[in-house]
Amino acid sequence: RMKNVALLLLSIVLFSCNTKAQSKKGTDFFPITKTEAEWKEKLSPEEYYILREKGTERPFSSEFNKNQNKGTYICAACDTPLFKSEYKFDSGSGWPSFDREIKANVEFSTDNDLLYTRTEEHCASCGGHLGHVFNDGPANTTGLRHCINGAALKFIPIKVMDEK
DSSP states (O other): OHHHHHHHHHHHHHTOSOOGGGOTTSGGGSSSOOOHHHHHHHSOHHHHHHHTTOOOOOTTOOTTTTOOOOEEEEETTTOOEEEEGGGEEOOSSSSOEESOOOTTSEEEEEEOSSSSOEEEEEETTTOOEEEEEESOSOTTTTSOEEEEOGGGEEEEEHHHHHHO
């Protein structure tokens, strides 16, 4: 009888509903997928660390932190448009900050990697880690602060976008 209970519990643990197959954290479910070797070949070491390993760049190290040019910030891994320049603001945090994302191009998940819960942001096309969103943004707009690693982004100025 005890053996049956142990076997049942083991089966529940192994075959629970919370498998990788049903989780967006498995990169198999994003429209753009690559092997880790392909990502390492495509991305710089810093981009790989941030986008694929959920790393964080040093504060105030991104060239985009103070960028005031008009245009669109896109995913450094797959070129998906993520944030418009008009959504950007200087949060003083040391990372590029935006009060909103381009809808449907950014996905969110819960991150408990530190000792508290945060909302993690991913590129909806390739699953790349972008940063986190917090509720301490500008009160006169959305109240949100999308705190994004600059190395996860590329910037397309409006002039270049207009020519395409």
